[in-house]
Amino acid sequence: MPLRVAVLYGGRSGEHEISLRSAESIIAGLDRAKYDVQRIFITPEGRWEPRALSAEPGANPGIDVVFPILHGTFGEDGTVQGLLELADLPYVGAGVLASAVAMDKEVTKRLLVERGLPVAEYATVIRGGHRNDFNLPFPLFVKPANLGSSVGISKVKTCAELPAALELASQYDRKILVERGIAGREFECSVLGSEQPIAAVPCEVIPSRDFYDYEDKYLLDAAKLIVPAPLTPEQTAEMQRMAVAAYQAVECEGMARVDFLMENATGKLYINEINTIPGFTSISMYPKMWEAAGVPFTELLDRLIGLALDHHRTRQATRFKR
Ligand SMILES: Nc1ncnc2c1ncn2[C@@H]1O[C@H](COP(=O)(O)OP(=O)(O)O)[C@@H](O)[C@H]1O
Ligand SMILES: [Mg+2]
Numbered sequence: 001m002p003l004r005v006a007v008l009y010g011g012r013s014g015e016h017e018i019s020l021r022s023a024e025s026i027i028a029g030l031d032r033a034k035y036d037v038q039r040i041f042i043t044p045e046g047r048w049e050p051r052a053l054s055a056e057p058g059a060n061p062g063i064d065v066v067f068p069i070l071h072g073t074f075g076e077d078g079t080v081q082g083l084l085e086l087a088d089l090p091y092v093g094a095g096v097l098a099s100a101v102a103m104d105k106e107v108t109k110r111l112l113v114e115r116g117l118p119v120a121e122y123a124t125v126i127r128g129g130h131r132n133d134f135n136l137p138f139p140l141f142v143k144p145a146n147l148g149s150s151v152g153i154s155k156v157k158t159c160a161e162l163p164a165a166l167e168l169a170s171q172y173d174r175k176i177l178v179e180r181g182i183a184g185r186e187f188e189c190s191v192l193g194s195e196q197p198i199a200a201v202p203c204e205v206i207p208s209r210d211f212y213d214y215e216d217k218y219l220l221d222a223a224k225l226i227v228p229a230p231l232t233p234e235q236t237a238e239m240q241r242m243a244v245a246a247y248q249a250v251e252c253e254g255m256a257r258v259d260f261l262m263e264n265a266t267g268k269l270y271i272n273e274i275n276t277i278p279g280f281t282s283i284s285m286y287p288k289m290w291e292a293a294g295v296p297f298t299e300l301l302d303r304l305i306g307l308a309l310d311h312h313r314t315r316q317a318t319r320f321k322r
Helices: 016-029 079-086 096-103 105-114 159-170 214-219 233-249 285-292 297-316
Strands: 003-010 035-042 048-051 065-068 122-126 140-144 154-156 175-180 184-192 203-206 224-226 255-263 269-275
Touching: 003 016, 016 035, 016 297, 065 079, 065 297, 079 096, 096 105, 096 269, 105 122, 105 175, 105 233, 105 269, 140 159, 154 159, 159 175, 184 233, 184 285, 184 297, 203 285, 233 255, 233 269, 255 285, 285 297
Parallel strands: 003 035, 003 065
Antiparallel strands: 035 048, 122 175, 140 154, 140 175, 184 203, 184 255, 203 224, 255 269
């Protein structure tokens, strides 16, 4: 009997539209000889709507594994993962803890620092507590601690621009990060696995704007994405090692995309952030890096589902009572 895979997509976050595109490519990529595919669409208001696949009428009801492809708030942040744990359903990707941690850029940094991994120097501001004594050189990046898609993020070049940047970020979160801007190059590296995670071939992102902002990510189609990233074999190996170490530092499972900044002046690598539900659209880098590493899309989906089932089996072997 084919495995019943429910693709959970849409959702309440600002990345609803991206989720639709990611879900379409996953639904198209799942091997129909192995899987009965069901859609569960979440409206932007948060209503859950099972949707039949017209091509597969009368599909076998019930769910064996869930593939949540909800980017951002209420999906990538541990909330949906918690619900799936309660329902005792296997699901693809990081669990509650890693999802929640990776969504919070500040808690992520603390765990990375604890493992000796390099992150850009930063300060934290709580909404309303506006200040400008950061002791960090300009330019600064001001960002909400929990969000994605570059929403609410500003590059601040002078003291005068700081209040507006803090005000903007504080619309999106109570906690705001003020970071030293790293002048240099930007990279991403896909990681896959649970007990023994592996890193794919990294890619380089070359923004068409001042930084990789919302327009550049989703609207302009002008940023350049180069895979494999033009790096020396040593730099590539170092990035892969750091990507896996970051993944393990936040206890990721299944998959994540680890993003880097490389400072021009020093050649030093910094870990910028970890995305536990990276984009899966037809042009997204997470699957493209795996293709470059010799793992075709359909096989990547098989591996992710396999990892979800393994995890669930392992968890069932755990006692929850005396
Ligand atoms: N400290 C920094 N130095 C240089 N560029 C940065 C820094 N922080 C963020 N950026 C730029 O802003 C973009 C979005 O920031 P990021 O922290 O990745 O947030 P998001 O979760 O919204 O993707 C990055 O891709 C990069 O171009
Ligand atoms: Mg980012």
